[in-house]
Amino acid sequence: MQPGFEELFNKYLNNTLTKDEMLVFQRLLASDDQKESLRMLIDTEISTNSQEYRYEDQHWFAELETNVLTNIRNTRTKTRYMNWGWRKTVAAAALVVLGVGAAIWILMRLDAERSIIKPGSQIALLRLANGKEIQLSERHESIVLGEELMYSDGASIEGVDKHEAIHQDMVVTVPRGGTYHIILGDGTKIWLNSDSKLTYKIRRRDQPRELDLQGEAYFEVAHQYVVKNNTKVKLPFLVHTQAQTVQVLGTSFNISAYGGEATRTTLVEGKVGINLTGQVELHQLKPNQQAIVSGNKIALIPVDPTNYVSWKDxxxxxxxxxxxxxxxxxxxxxxxxxxxxxxxxxxxxxxxxxxxxxxxxxxxxxxxxxxxxxxxxxxxxxxxxxx
CATH class of the missing domain: 3.55.50.30 (Phage tail protein beta-alpha-beta fold)
Known part of the structure; x- marks a missing residue:
């Protein structure tokens, strides 16, 4: 007799599912019929063992549960699903379902000894056109590169005059193991990922905004207008990489342009055009599409943007x-x-x-x-x- 859904759930928590039972469990998870049952089982498990979780853990679990339960899709056999288990002898389990691919997740916080290799942190180096280099503080969330140079909370940058940034290019470099948030003077927000470099080219107010990118960054571009021939027009926003130039009028998108890898541009919302280096043709990218550039070729494919921008969150x-x-x-x-x-x-x-x-x-x-x-x-x- 085949075990019921609740029995399979409990066996999964105790790491006693057989391979056949795991396949049955995953098929049940992929069915909309089990959403409510799964939610009740998760809530019961968390509330029963609430003392073993910190408050922020419970909040995060609940938020993730809500997000993923709305996106369950059928599994694909060629894909390996990552299942991480908490053993009950260490800490109680909180089960969450991963929407994409209906993968089962058990989040673990083992009290046993952990690897000494810790995750990255918020670190970056700012270099001004005059050669001055400033190590940006981890204590501040982001830096503003505009008419004045400061942290986003208004704090001064040690060793830099606020007005020192005017009319000079600036370079923000994030090393391996780092990330940093940047706000431009026009309100554009940029998240710079590990092992990346962003050059912000200062131009006149009536000229396109231009940046050079090596590595990866997520952009939320603000609209900026100028008046030309008595007509109000949007100023383009250009992001140059070695393989391409992305032309933006106001949108959210991610560019991954690391050496030795294909360049990926993922559009979340808005509209962008892509010129391959040395080519004239403009390739239009729509929301939920990704442009993959390898050599002198480009391919446009449909994607879930979440998979390519979640690093910033x-x-x-x-x-x-x-x-x-x-x-x-x-x-x-x-x-x-x-x-x-x-x-x-x-x-x-x-x-x-x-x-x-x-x-x-x-x-x-x-x-x-x-x-x-x-x-x-x-x-x-x-x-x-x-x-």
């Missing part, structure tokens, strides 16, 4: 993604190198969400639960092997 999110791409992101954030025992491992597909605020050991353990790969860490190198 504190998670890694993957949908049917190559292990190599996942570990490239993890490597930059944790400042580690990756070595593959077998190059075929690079092409394994994974689906899931991982927090960016946990240590490296936590993240690698989650990936290992797929049963496909095993990791060892020596110094600052992660070795990837097949199980």
């Amino acid at each position: 504190g998670t890694f999110s993957f949908s049917d993604e190559d292990l190599a791409h996942i570990l490239n992101q993890i490597g930059r954030w944790y400042k580690v190198n990756v070595n593959y025992e077998d190059d075929s491992l690079r092409k394994l597909k994974f689906e899931g969400v991982l927090p960016r605020n946990e240590d490296l050991n936590f993240v690698l353990n989650a990936l290992e639960t797929t049963g496909e790969v095993k990791f060892t860490v020596e110094g600052n190198t992660v070795y990837v092997k097949r199980k």
